[in-house]
Amino acid sequence: MLLHHVAHARSGDKGATADVTxxxxxxxxxxxxxxxxxxxRVRAHLTGVVGGVVRRYEVPSLGALKFVLEDALDxxxxxxxxxDAHGKALAMCLLEMELPGESPTPHATATVQGxxxxxxxx
Amino acid sequence: MRTVRIGCGAGFADDRVEPALELVExxxxxxxxxxxxxxxxxALAQLERLADPKSGFNEWxxxxxxxxxxxxAERGVRVVTNMGAANPLAAAQxxxxxxxxxxxxxxxxxxxTGDDVLDVVRGSDLPLxxxxxxxxxxxxxxxxxxxxxxxxxxxxxxxxxxDVVVCGRVADPSLFLAPLVHEFGWPxxxxxxxxxxxxxxxxxxxxxQVTGGYFADPGVNDVPGLVRLGFPLAEVAADGAxxxxxxxxxxxxxxxxxxxxxxxxxxxxxxxxxxxxxVADFSAARATQVDEDRASVSGIDGGPRxxxxxxxxxxxxxxxxxxxxxxxxANAEARGRLALDIVRExxxxxxxxxxxxxxxxxGVDAVHRAxxxxxxxxxxxPEVRARVAARAExxxxxxxxxxxxxxxxxxxxxxxxxxxxxxxxxxxVASVLVPRDVVRHDVHVLEA
Numbered sequence: 001m002l003l004h005h006v007a008h009a010r011s012g013d014k015g016a017t018a019d020v021t022x023x024x025x026x027x028x029x030x031x032x033x034x035x036x037x038x039x040x041r042v043r044a045h046l047t048g049v050v051g052g053v054v055r056r057y058e059v060p061s062l063g064a065l066k067f068v069l070e071d072a073l074d075x076x077x078x079x080x081x082x083x084d085a086h087g088k089a090l091a092m093c094l095l096e097m098e099l100p101g102e103s104p105t106p107h108a109t110a111t112v113q114g115x116x117x118x119x120x121x122x
Numbered sequence: 123m124r125t126v127r128i129g130c131g132a133g134f135a136d137d138r139v140e141p142a143l144e145l146v147e148x149x150x151x152x153x154x155x156x157x158x159x160x161x162x163x164x165a166l167a168q169l170e171r172l173a174d175p176k177s178g179f180n181e182w183x184x185x186x187x188x189x190x191x192x193x194x195a196e197r198g199v200r201v202v203t204n205m206g207a208a209n210p211l212a213a214a215q216x217x218x219x220x221x222x223x224x225x226x227x228x229x230x231x232x233x234x235t236g237d238d239v240l241d242v243v244r245g246s247d248l249p250l251x252x253x254x255x256x257x258x259x260x261x262x263x264x265x266x267x268x269x270x271x272x273x274x275x276x277x278x279x280x281x282x283x284x285d286v287v288v289c290g291r292v293a294d295p296s297l298f299l300a301p302l303v304h305e306f307g308w309p310x311x312x313x314x315x316x317x318x319x320x321x322x323x324x325x326x327x328x329x330x331q332v333t334g335g336y337f338a339d340p341g342v343n344d345v346p347g348l349v350r351l352g353f354p355l356a357e358v359a360a361d362g363a364x365x366x367x368x369x370x371x372x373x374x375x376x377x378x379x380x381x382x383x384x385x386x387x388x389x390x391x392x393x394x395x396x397x398x399x400x401v402a403d404f405s406a407a408r409a410t411q412v413d414e415d416r417a418s419v420s421g422i423d424g425g426p427r428x429x430x431x432x433x434x435x436x437x438x439x440x441x442x443x444x445x446x447x448x449x450x451x452a453n454a455e456a457r458g459r460l461a462l463d464i465v466r467e468x469x470x471x472x473x474x475x476x477x478x479x480x481x482x483x484x485g486v487d488a489v490h491r492a493x494x495x496x497x498x499x500x501x502x503x504p505e506v507r508a509r510v511a512a513r514a515e516x517x518x519x520x521x522x523x524x525x526x527x528x529x530x531x532x533x534x535x536x537x538x539x540x541x542x543x544x545x546x547x548x549x550x551v552a553s554v555l556v557p558r559d560v561v562r563h564d565v566h567v568l569e570a
Contacts, residue, residue: 004342008337008339008342008343008379008383009383010336010337010383010384010386010387012387012388012389013388014388014390015251015252015553016252017390019388019389019390021382021383021386021387023379023382023383025379046491049491055390057390057391057392057393057405059386059392059404059405059406059407061405061406061407061408061421062382062385062386062407062408062409063382064382064386064392066386066389066390066391066392068390068391074480076252076550076551077161077162078161078162078439078548078549078550078551079439079548079550081442081478081479081480081511081512081513082480082482082488082489082511083482083484083488083489083509084488084489084491087491089489089490089491090491092339093490093491
């Protein structure tokens, strides 16, 4: 199953740091996303893109995971030689991530908690 | 319960014009805000101003004001904008000129200045926040330094009775928070209220991005009417409760999904969204669909504002040369790769091998950022576009880089098509932090 089947996503930027929000289409899928879409897996999926740390934040009340990708924009939006200097395509590229299983779990519920910084990887 | 209605008439410099008029005519607005400055926009405007002291503001200022000033005056809608860019005073005079031409005598236009801190910052040992040295290291290459102002000067301008407030660099959400502070008398240390107003501003500041723009994904997230996408408005109560909607009949959608995406957009840490006015906490935010194309947001909190203000420092960053050429039909991808290999070697022969370069195959790997990710089978692309970009020390060298690509017309793989090239000076932007008290603002009120 592709992440695209259970989530929508949006890219943003600040300087050389890219930022991708991944949001569960159905709140019931959020715990599965939280388990599966880890900072490590995001970093591995975007091999060659992220030069620095990948940080993950959680906003369970919106069913959202936020990934902050340091040093991912070719020296920064205003210096980059890239066609997509802002990294606007990153979110949709991340949605090509393969997840285990055929379909989302139908009855799981999200537990509400504050944001946590998880899995800083380099 | 009294509410204030704020619309967003532009989310970036080149945004569409007619949705702003639609909001004024049908949105029952109290305020209309145009947000038109990206990270580098003020610096580019500063270059224009250096060439012509009467310029240096948004290219579409006159067109936007001609569209909305009369209906705004008729309905008592006040306008706040950062279209002043590098020259808010000249922009305010232009707005006065438009008002007079439209027969709108008595319209008060305020210009906010003080964000330009080049004299304070230039040559200083302030460290760049990206860790690459200090401002002094940029030497003579520095061309602009603008502090992100908070609500203060905009509230001041509104207190002076301005119908139109023209700013340069003000933090984007602050343009929207200021009318709320002015209308409701929110104390500038009530962090929860300021955070709620900041959430309003953050949701509206990119205009169509919360009403279904930057969201459509056919068959998955369908959005009707993107051709006539409606821009957003927020209805805000004195306690900071608010909903986001758009004018009935306009294109687009406002849903909990569009609102959730935009609330977290470019907010790195959802618990600490830093503006000059407050550190907002969106980490427990909830979005609720209260009506068709109307969503409310709750659960916003905040903490004390930072002691320092962010300053963008723009500097001349050499030149960039670029060239592109297409290949289609039989064996297109292989011919495109051959083209890149040829240019790579040519640049080495010509002595550009030390330069920072980039070789892309548009249609294969130019924008795609997950090379190990999903790929649709092993088929060769039906067409590709080879793209080469490189940094150069002079404009002449930048031109030579693009020429190596256009030269493939006659010297490269079979069927090279639609080649073009460009060369430009690059203006880059770094950031520094300065203590709040070194930034002073002024408000100048003009009358039509």
